[in-house]
Amino acid sequence: MAKKLKIWALLILLIIPAFISLIRPGFFWMQDDLQAFRIQQLDKCISDLQIPCRWVPDAGYQYGYPQFNFYPPGVYYLGELFHLIGFQFIDAVKILFVLGFVLAALTMFIFLRSLFGPVPAFVGALIYTYSPYKAVDVYVRGALSEFWSFVFFPLIFWAIYSLIKYGGKKYLAWMGLSIGLLLTTHALMSMIFLPLAALWGLLWVVLEKKWGVVLKLIFGGLLGLGIGAFFILPAMIEKPFSHSESMLGGYFDWRQHFVDINQLFISNHWGYGSSYLGPGDDLSLSTGHILWIGALLTTVLSLIWYKKYPKISTAVFVLNTLALLVLFMTHQKSSFLWEKITILAWLQFPWRILADSIFLLTIVSSAGLFIIRQAKIFWPVALAVIIGVFVLYSSFFKPYEWFNISDNEKFSGVLWEKELTISIFDYLPIFAKLPPTSKAPDFPEIMDGKASFLSYQKRSNWQKGEVEVFEMADIRLPLFDFPGMKVWSNGKEVIHSHNDCRKQEFCLGLISFKLAPGKHIIKAELTNTPIRTLANSLTVVSMFAIALLFIKSKYEKSDY
The missing domain is CATH 2.60.40 (Immunoglobulin-like)
Known part of the structure; x- marks a missing residue:
């Protein structure tokens, strides 16, 4: 245990540069400047015991909005917890970003350690932390929910792998819980990632020849859907009752946001701008040189050492194939698939699925370190990768602009007026033809x-x-x-x-x-409408089932 704590402490120490610039009074510029507002509105829900929160009072120019009926609320509940214990709303947002860095690194380390051991896992967690796209999510886009998806990707893969490898109720519980948390944190990331998770499960069922665990995997997936039901079902079924055209057209039309080969693999450009049609985007949309080079070298190593490591090598080939498919979907050549699979339009930005490729390529690159772990070059390579990560990417992890403000300034005056009207067309109730142009009156x-x-x-x-x-x-x-x-x-x-x-x-x-x-x-x-009542009930039942699995797992014999 002491050794585990030491390596975790060292890992956290090395990821501090990724978020150290956030640990100070004030707030920072981001493109999605609604994060503090969302927590503040959810706080009003909690004060009124509106649980789960669906309707917020001040959005839509204070006519009210079904914000959390359609926008995943998961991470904002955690932000509200920090506010309830005394932090400002803007500080709660910063804490969530910091915690997202820490937990994503730890969940990735735990997952990779179960496959490859501590050192490859340690290096992989650092690569995962310092991926350029994660810096974009935090310091450019301010995409809090998407950023937190990185926490649950490794947790889901770890739970699936462990359930297949060892069995045990705790892994079934973790699988259901982590899937549910991803669904309620970022539904769009779930749409892309969960099929990859299903293929990951199928891969290890075949490799381990444990077909009997398939029903458990299905049950774990259903538990996850149950946990997320309170949000997912109303969001899907009641979508026709809100305007969504603003989220699919204009700037948010996916046709404008493909990435070219140079951006994906060659360029190390950093900027705080936006993405537009063509290759002139002033922000990083790169997989990261270390990731794709590491994945390429690992593929060669897997071919050479296939007989010695058949399962790991097979996993490398499958994950590389999936990563290439994901990367292909970010390129304009994939537009025919985007045209045919119309649900993909909700992703808005094809480059958004870089998150999935980063996760997959991190696993592959870590596998390369596992394969050479007994070679003399192991430690020099591991050290070189760590140094390379810091040299190439650490400078990306800082805000563009810092504002010395508190909640008082954030939620008053011009800034407050801005919060009331940002993205005002998104989720506007369908009975309104257009958004209001002035603030709601105080009285009927x-x-x-x-x-x-x-x-x-x-x-x-x-x-x-x-x-x-x-x-x-x-x-x-x-x-x-x-x-x-x-x-x-x-x-x-x-x-x-x-x-x-x-x-x-x-x-x-x-x-x-x-x-x-x-x-x-x-x-x-x-x-509550009937579908909301049903969805809430499914979530409560699923939460009870997962709690029961965790309790029962305490009486199971340890798998190790």
Whole structure:
């Protein structure tokens, strides 16, 4: 145990340069500057016991939004935990990025150690940490959820491999849990990665000739889907009730974002810009020289030493093939596949799947160190790789610009106005023709009749107020309509519509209803639809099943 702790401590020490620039007061520039806002909005959900959080109150210019009904919430719950123990929202974001670096390195080390031993695993974890694309995810794009996918890739492969190799309920539990966490962290990464994980499982079932474990693997996958059901099912089934065209067209059209051979394998360019049509992108879209050269050399070694290491060599050939296929999908020559497999359009950027190729090539490169572990060149090569990683890539891991601000500045004034309207078309409820151009009013509007609001309160997924109606009145709430929205007056449900568009340049699809004369306590709230109720139930059952597997695994005989 002491030896394990020492190597883990050394690994963490060597990855500190990747995130040291984040450990200071303030916040940094990123392209997706909604990370702190998302945690802040989820905090409002938690305060109202809206669990799971689906509707956030301030997005959509404060008309409310089904943000976490469609955007994976997983990592933001962890960010909320850090906020609850006292950290600012902006500090919670920085902690999540730091923790993402640390956990991805540790999960990769644990996984690679199970295949190749500690030293190849150690080197592989460093290569994985300092891949140029990970620097892009953090310091250019600010893609927090995608960045956290790197934590779960190794965990899923490790759980699958260990379940096949050793059996045991704990590996089944880890498989289900890690798949579920990936699904709720980044659904698009899951779409590409989980088929690769299935092929990884099939590979080792064949190599180990353990066909009896196939049902366990299927069950583990179903557990993972169950864990992620609370998010995945509503996101898929209720997608027609939100606008998505802005996420597929214009800048986000996949046709503009292919990578050329020079960018993938030759260039070591670094920049903080965006990707555009053609090869002039001012950001790194490279696999990293060390990765592809290492994978190439490992392929040669696997051919030479195939008889001595048939299983590892076979795995190298399969993983290299998959990595090449993934890399092919980032190149314009693959456009015919993107045209045919229309679901791929949701990835928006073909280069986004570089994440998968980096993971696969890291495994292959580490296998090369395993093959030469008894040769005299082993330690010089391992040391050269570590030095090369730092020389080539460590300078990428720093912010473009730093702002000496706190939560107070982030959530007030011009910066707050910006948060309310960034990506305002994404997930806009379908009943709104276009996004609002001004902030939602504090009180409902009286469209017809005579009425006066005595009080009104807005919370995360509900609004409530007291109104005195003097003659039959048409009321329009400052709240988008969406499946599951219900309205009550004095405890009785009121029929509402979303087509009262008077005094609007274009219809916003706001909740409207009629009230008879008298005093009314009205409340509008997002409730669960049948699919949300089913999805929540599947998640609870799956969580219980995984907890039971972990408990039962304590009574199993150790596999080692």
